[in-house]
Amino acid sequence: MSYFDAASSAPLHPVARQALLAALDEGWADPARLYREGRRARLLLDAAREAAAEAVGCRPDELVFTPSGTRAVHDGIAGRSRGGGAPVAI
Numbered sequence: 001m002s003y004f005d006a007a008s009s010a011p012l013h014p015v016a017r018q019a020l021l022a023a024l025d026e027g028w029a030d031p032a033r034l035y036r037e038g039r040r041a042r043l044l045l046d047a048a049r050e051a052a053a054e055a056v057g058c059r060p061d062e063l064v065f066t067p068s069g070t071r072a073v074h075d076g077i078a079g080r081s082r083g084g085g086a087p088v089a090i
Contacts, residue, residue: 048065
């Protein structure tokens with residue numbers, strides 16, 4: 001069997017798995033909140049954004065995390081249709 005679309009079914013890279021587990025353990029709170037757990041979640045989110053931006057070669061403020069690949073495509077199309085450069089969506 002050949003399966004050519006592994007975008008959402010490929011196993012996680014070990015480093016990605018480790019980051020996910022850390023986020024689940026330590027970053028479960030709302031990063032927009034000011035209590036201790038929220039601030040910790042914000043630090044984890046900001047660090048993830050910086051690492052991802054470096055990996056794809058953009059500034060952290062140009063990178064947007066989306067809940068799905070479909071949403072990333074929609075955001076990219078919407079950005080281009082407004083005449084501007086679309087942010088990098090992950």
